[in-house]
Amino acid sequence: MDKHRIFTTSVASVYPHYITKAEKKGRTKEDVDTIIQWLTGYDQKALQQIIDNRTDFETFFGEAPQLNPNVSKITGVICGYRVEEMEDGLMKKIRYLDKLVDELAKGKAMEKILRK
Known part of the structure; x- marks a missing residue:
């Protein structure tokens, strides 16, 4: 079975879209970075x-x-699929990120987005 094309897509090609989505709703690049770092454990560098x-x-x-x-604790629908029911592990992680950016763009408080 072929890999889904998002798997081979560079993060750099999607990242500006995350930022634009957040900024349209008054959030910042730093907010997006915080979410990505929280989810993955990467630092800014x-x-x-x-x-x-x-x-x-x-x-x-x-x-x-x-x-x-x-x-x-990340649940809900993204792109028509319930995140918690997704079977493909990598797709689930990508959708977690999508869901967090969506929540940010919808104005949810950062502490709720980060499941504190």
Whole structure:
């Protein structure tokens, strides 16, 4: 079976869309970075290297220092699918990120987005 094309898409090609989505709703690039770092365990320097190197999503999540232990608290529908019911592990992680950026753009408080 072929890989979904998002798996081989670079994080750098999607990242500006996350920022634009957040900024349209009065949030910041720093908010997006905070969410990504919370989810993956990357620090700011490592995240910038991923963007600069055009790392794909498969590598990005495969080499993530540590997926946040609270990811199981991320629930709901994104792109027509319930995140908690997704079976493909990599797709689920990508959709977690999409869901967090969506919540940010919808004005949800950062502490709720980060499941504190």
